Amino acid sequence: MTRQTTIPDAASAIRAAGLRVTDSRHAVYDALAGHPHASADDVFARVAPVVPSTSRQSVYNALGDFADAGLVRRIEPAGQPMRFELRVADNHHHLVCTGCGRVEDVDCTVGHAPCLHPSETHGFSVATAEVTFWGVCAQCAAA
Known part of the structure; x- marks a missing residue:
């Protein structure tokens, strides 16, 4: 993507x-x-x-x-x-730092929406997937 x-x-x-x-x-x-x-x-x-x-x-x-x-x-x-x-034209995800709250974009893992598929759709027609990865950024880890 x-x-x-x-x-x-x-x-x-x-x-x-x-x-x-x-x-x-x-x-x-x-x-x-x-x-x-x-x-x-x-x-x-x-x-x-x-x-x-x-x-x-x-x-x-x-x-x-x-x-x-x-x-x-x-x-x-x-x-x-x-x-x-403003980045709305793709199905990307986010990394969020649990220390400072910084947010960074992460490109979709496959490249098109939805890039992840649930194990059960319960009858839904899935259009997109939103994933948030949580962790500590390098600056917070160093502090």
């Missing part, structure tokens, strides 16, 4: 998702482009200096609109805040 390496410019991506381009949405998209796996609060901290009139609620609304439109992917590591990323 080829990892998504280029991110479309914000205005084009937002329009392609059927959404209106606003300064706030543009800044939210740019924040995610530079910092994948960011929480809503992380995104707000990056957007506020760029668009001072943006509220925390506006950032939450933009992230929700982006997720509903398929522009971003929500990931929800247990015990951590919801995170957002």
Whole structure:
């Protein structure tokens, strides 16, 4: 599987998702482009200096609109805040550090969705698989 390496410019991506381009949405998209796996609060901290009139609620609304439109992917590591990323075009997984909370992408183990198959489907037609690997990153292990 080829990892998504280029991110479309914000205005084009937002329009392609059927959404209106606003300064706030543009800044939210740019924040995610530079910092994948960011929480809503992380995104707000990056957007506020760029668009001072943006509220925390506006950032939450933009992230929700982006997720509903398929522009971003929500990931929800247990015990951590919801995170957002622009890498949506594949079925990849995540490594999460139990020390610092760092999240890294891991390409799908086979290369196409679903890359894992359950032993019993219970009648479901499985489309994707989400796997979260938990461990300690090298920096936390060294500390």
